[in-house]
Amino acid sequence: MIFADQVLFRGSVYSGVEDDLKSLFNVAVSRGYRVIGPKLVNSVIRLEQLNDFNEIPYGYGDKQAPGYYRVVNNGGRFRHGPDSPKRFLYPPELLLFIIRPDLSVEYPRFEFYKTAFFGIKPCDLAAINVMDGVQGELGDEYYRKVRENLLLIVENCVEPGDTCFCATMGTGPFAFKGFDVAYTRVGSGVVIFQPGSDLGVDILSELSLRPAEDEQVDFLRNLMLDASKKARAEFTLENLPETLEMGLDSEVYRKIAERCFGCANCNMVCPTCFCFDVIDEPELDGSAKRIRIWDGCHSYSYAQVAGGHFRKSLYARYRHWVLHKFVYWIRQFGTFGCVGCGRCITWCPAGIDLRQVVRDVVKEVETRCRR
Amino acid sequence: MSGNNKKAKLAVFKFSSCSGCQDKLIDLGENLLSLIEKVEIAYFLEASSRIDPGPYDVALIEGSVSTPHEVELVKEIRKNSRIVIAIGTCAVYGGIQSLRNWMNYQDVVKQVYPKPEWINSLEKSTPVSDHIRVDYQVSGCPVNELQLFSVLKQVLTGRRPYHRLESLCQECKRGGNVCVMVSRGIPCLGPIMVEGCGALCPSYGRGCYGCFGPMIDPKPDALARRLEEIGLPKEEVILRLRGFTGWSDPIRRFLERYERE
Ligand code: SF4
Ligand code: SF4
Ligand code: SF4
Numbered sequence: 001m002i003f004a005d006q007v008l009f010r011g012s013v014y015s016g017v018e019d020d021l022k023s024l025f026n027v028a029v030s031r032g033y034r035v036i037g038p039k040l041v042n043s044v045i046r047l048e049q050l051n052d053f054n055e056i057p058y059g060y061g062d063k064q065a066p067g068y069y070r071v072v073n074n075g076g077r078f079r080h081g082p083d084s085p086k087r088f089l090y091p092p093e094l095l096l097f098i099i100r101p102d103l104s105v106e107y108p109r110f111e112f113y114k115t116a117f118f119g120i121k122p123c124d125l126a127a128i129n130v131m132d133g134v135q136g137e138l139g140d141e142y143y144r145k146v147r148e149n150l151l152l153i154v155e156n157c158v159e160p161g162d163t164c165f166c167a168t169m170g171t172g173p174f175a176f177k178g179f180d181v182a183y184t185r186v187g188s189g190v191v192i193f194q195p196g197s198d199l200g201v202d203i204l205s206e207l208s209l210r211p212a213e214d215e216q217v218d219f220l221r222n223l224m225l226d227a228s229k230k231a232r233a234e235f236t237l238e239n240l241p242e243t244l245e246m247g248l249d250s251e252v253y254r255k256i257a258e259r260c261f262g263c264a265n266c267n268m269v270c271p272t273c274f275c276f277d278v279i280d281e282p283e284l285d286g287s288a289k290r291i292r293i294w295d296g297c298h299s300y301s302y303a304q305v306a307g308g309h310f311r312k313s314l315y316a317r318y319r320h321w322v323l324h325k326f327v328y329w330i331r332q333f334g335t336f337g338c339v340g341c342g343r344c345i346t347w348c349p350a351g352i353d354l355r356q357v358v359r360d361v362v363k364e365v366e367t368r369c370r371r
Numbered sequence: 372m373s374g375n376n377k378k379a380k381l382a383v384f385k386f387s388s389c390s391g392c393q394d395k396l397i398d399l400g401e402n403l404l405s406l407i408e409k410v411e412i413a414y415f416l417e418a419s420s421r422i423d424p425g426p427y428d429v430a431l432i433e434g435s436v437s438t439p440h441e442v443e444l445v446k447e448i449r450k451n452s453r454i455v456i457a458i459g460t461c462a463v464y465g466g467i468q469s470l471r472n473w474m475n476y477q478d479v480v481k482q483v484y485p486k487p488e489w490i491n492s493l494e495k496s497t498p499v500s501d502h503i504r505v506d507y508q509v510s511g512c513p514v515n516e517l518q519l520f521s522v523l524k525q526v527l528t529g530r531r532p533y534h535r536l537e538s539l540c541q542e543c544k545r546g547g548n549v550c551v552m553v554s555r556g557i558p559c560l561g562p563i564m565v566e567g568c569g570a571l572c573p574s575y576g577r578g579c580y581g582c583f584g585p586m587i588d589p590k591p592d593a594l595a596r597r598l599e600e601i602g603l604p605k606e607e608v609i610l611r612l613r614g615f616t617g618w619s620d621p622i623r624r625f626l627e628r629y630e631r632e
């Protein structure tokens with residue numbers, strides 16, 4: 001667990017008003033960033049390119065539950081919608097290369113923009129850090145090209161949603177590393193700003209902010225502690241990988257597989273899932289395109305290989321998803337694969353709740369051990 | 372089919388169907404022109420009056436088998452063609468007309484035709500693969516012209532055609548749609564239907580009707596339960612699943628069980 005106290009006193013804390021957010025937006029624009037942030041499109045909060053600060057639907061809230069999402073115009077606060085930064089860093093469909101009939105290879109030329117994510121949530125910031133760990137120094141070139149020129153402006157969450165469990169995963173509801181600027185709308189028009197990098201310090205210096213008062217810092221700390229209490233699942237990270245590994249044969253997975261469709265919506269919306277399929281599209285002139293598309297471990301064909309299939313039944317595929325997120329990932333890449341954003345819960349058309357699955361497997365193992 | 376410069380002979384046949392899938396070939400526009408450079412259209416009554424008796428390299432069959440005459444014809448086509456591709460949901464699963472397979476045939480004929488005694492059709496409308504060996508299938512009501520084109524390109528360049536058979540949801544999400552089921556409570560068959568249409572219905576804010584047919588390893592039980600949970604009455608769940616591809620094996624087997632429950 002990361003505690004609010006540790007975070008708050010790591011750097012400077014500034015106080016401003018809502019107009020300063022607009023100035024922050026405009027500084028990003030004036031520095032040549034294409035700004036991507038939350039926008040209300042057909043009653044859903046999407047991540048889209050923004051031309052104007054006023055496109056951000058502050059004042060709207062959302063209601064999220066397993067398999068349920070609605071935006072409400074209630075003066076509340078919205079969380080993230082279905083899109084995550086993954087869509088921009090690691091596009092759902094990407095042309096890798098074209099092979100010509102003479103076997104020469106042509107690589108596509110993409111235009112890479114300096115990109116600012118404005119108002120993404122701490123869980124999505126954490127997801128970018130997780131993706132960094134996956135891609136490493138030698139990872140996907142497209143990813144690295146976009147990543148190199150990112151400006152990360154994060155909005156801390158004062159009101160976590162009902163599917164959020166970032167506090168359990170240690171990734172939110174406030175940003176603690178890897179951001180340029182974090183801000184918190186603490187109420188009554190006051191906004192607290194924190195720089196998280198040299199770039200962030202530089203950008204904030206263009207705003208007319210004041211150092212925050214001690215009382216403001218105390219107030220912020222309490223807000224964060226309260227929010228942390230809400231964004232929790234009913235399990236903890238303590239010995240989680242080991243416990244889950246002892247529950248490989250858990251009945252819980254078999255029960256869930258009766259409700260799961262294997263549709264892979266969860267893999268698609270997950271801000272860290274990086275699996276892909278490669279499609280070759282031959283053209284009549286003898287050339288061929290190779291295209292990479294998002295795929296996920298719930299797909300039947302995902303674990304199908306020449307000569308066989310190593311996860312034919314759906315319960316094994318569902319279990320793999322849980323194990324990769326909470327067991328294997330940390331051994332492969334040093335972090336958990338789940339940041340607790342809850343997207344896979346909200347956007348599962350079957351309404352399956354990953355938190356409950358993990359909790360139930362843990363409980364089952366613990367009961368077994370006690371006996 | 373690569374390696375020789377002779378044009379491949381392509382034939383397009385129509386069985387019991389609406390012709391929409393053949394029209395999709397014509398919809399290919401510029402792509403059709405590039406296709407014509409590689410193939411000789413030997414038989415395609417919708418597009419040309421020329422009748423080349425074959426044999427053909429590639430035969431596309433649109434439509435289901437639903438008359439005694441069609442049973443014979445489809446066998447002849449098989450004998451006369453090197454590669455047979457069933458195109459469209461009628462040819463692949465029996466089509467909308469296979470709704471009659473769930474009912475009493477005589478009742479249906481009486482309801483539809485003023486002179487039922489003039490009708491000489493089979494009790495059931497069935498997929499081409501029930502009658503002959505089919506090399507490849509491209510489903511859809513109608514087919515997606517780009518997917519059909521892709522399969523043709525693969526066949527004509529000597530590959531074994533491949534397209535993904537995973538859920539429509541994946542294509543829906545990759546295309547950037549918002550799930551209508553989660554965000555608006557609209558029933559959608561996407562979680563058990565195959566990708567390929569480009570998630571057309573969800574991209575217009577409607578639920579998938581399942582016209583491309585089941586995905587690989589579909590879970591109709593789980594979906595039916597969920598649709599009931601979000602408020603769709605059981606009778607409507609049944610109608611929806613029957614609608615376009617209810618005669619496909621996995622959905623039919625499920626419905627036979629579910630209707631009795
Ligand atoms: S998971 Fe945490 S960081 Fe993400 S939106 Fe919810 S509360 Fe905010
Ligand atoms: S958990 Fe939900 S979203 Fe994931 S594959 Fe199963 S039904 Fe689909
Ligand atoms: S597994 Fe679910 S909760 Fe965890 S990061 Fe992925 S989408 Fe979010």
Ligand code: SF4
Nearest residue numbers: 273274275296297324
């Ligand atoms: S959870 Fe599944 S889809 Fe996601 S990264 Fe792991 S193996 Fe890939």
Ligand code: SF4
Nearest residue numbers: 540543550551559561
């Ligand atoms: S709208 Fe339908 S196809 Fe798209 S993700 Fe939702 S359930 Fe799947």
